[in-house]
Amino acid sequence: MSTVKKFAAPIVLLFVFAGLAIWLPDAAARSASVTWGYFKEMALIMPPVFILMGLLEVWVPKDKIQKWLGSGSGLKGAGIALALGTLPTGPLYVAFPMTATLIRKGASFFNMTIFLGAWAALKIPQLMVETKFLGISFTLVRFSLTLMALLLIGFVMEKVLRRYPDKAWIESGEKQAVLERLAQNTK
Amino acid sequence: MTAVIMIYALLGVGLVASLLKSRARTAKAFKVAGKALLKSAPSLLTVLGIVGLTLGILTPETITRLVGAEAGFTATIIASVIGAITLIPSLVAFPLAGSLLRSGATVMTISAFVTTLVMVGVVTAPMEVKELGKRFALLRNALSLIAALVIAGIMGVLL
Known part of the structure; x- marks a missing residue:
């Protein structure tokens, strides 16, 4: 239950994306590609940032x-x-x-x-x-x-x-x- | 790209120094990092989705149409609303602002757009709230919005 609650906002967004894909497929495609681009950037940047913060926290x-x-x-x-x-x-x-x-x-x-x-x-x-x-x-x-x-x-x-x-x-x-x-x- | 290289270089130096000093503490740093990353994951994903949606819907062409359609005060308000909501990478935002300026938008409108864009982050707010608290995020964004509008006003008069 708490996991569902934690991910409530991303799940709502998923529905928005689905709605957009039906009504405005062009905008949905653009949104998806932008999101994917940012996801790759985040996946590259966030782990080292958090580890650096962990080191700072400890040292x-x-x-x-x-x-x-x-x-x-x-x-x-x-x-x-x-x-x-x-x-x-x-x-x-x-x-x-x-x-x-x-x-x-x-x-x-x-x-x-x-x-x-x-x-x-x-x-x-x-x-x-x-x-x-x-x-x-x-x-x-x-x-x-x-x-x-x-x-x-x-x-x-x-x-x-x-x-x-x-x-x-x-x-x-x-x-x-x-x-x-x-x-x-x-x- | 420079940012990525810089972060990984920092991480490399930090990790080597940390490992040389104490392996146990380094392991603890990883544990702290993992926990924090898991805790931030939902708000990260939310920001990601909202950024994608706003940029997919508000393309540079759409923004040009919205801001360019009206001259004067209305355009400034529209520009600051768009700037406050979206998170546009500077390599896209500044050329767009430049072309708007050349096609007849006022300095006040452009500075409202640029200043709210960099100072106010509605789409990143879920993450800011998660990491720094509701009060901090709300206060910072509200004060920044007011400041951005004042700055736009002053720049409109000065330039």
């Missing part, structure tokens, strides 16, 4: 991440988050599990908003494509405005999520504590 101590990216990391923390985000490292969905791991390890919401935002909007290879097709002034203005916006959004998210933390974080925080105790024992 990098919490106080290090807290020092580099935590609430007290200041300008340096924001700089690290920005630099990490702009590296050419693939699509945004790769960044979500990374962000989750980093938050569990003590990174601040402010820095993680900048990280995600830079990943999505300020990636170096993407900026090069943008410059080519929309011009250098468009790209530069959008870059600076987006960076300013990210700082503001990060500030608001830090304030709001500190005051009203998500229940999921408290639970995973406890799980993290348990994992860490286990890691101590295996040493």
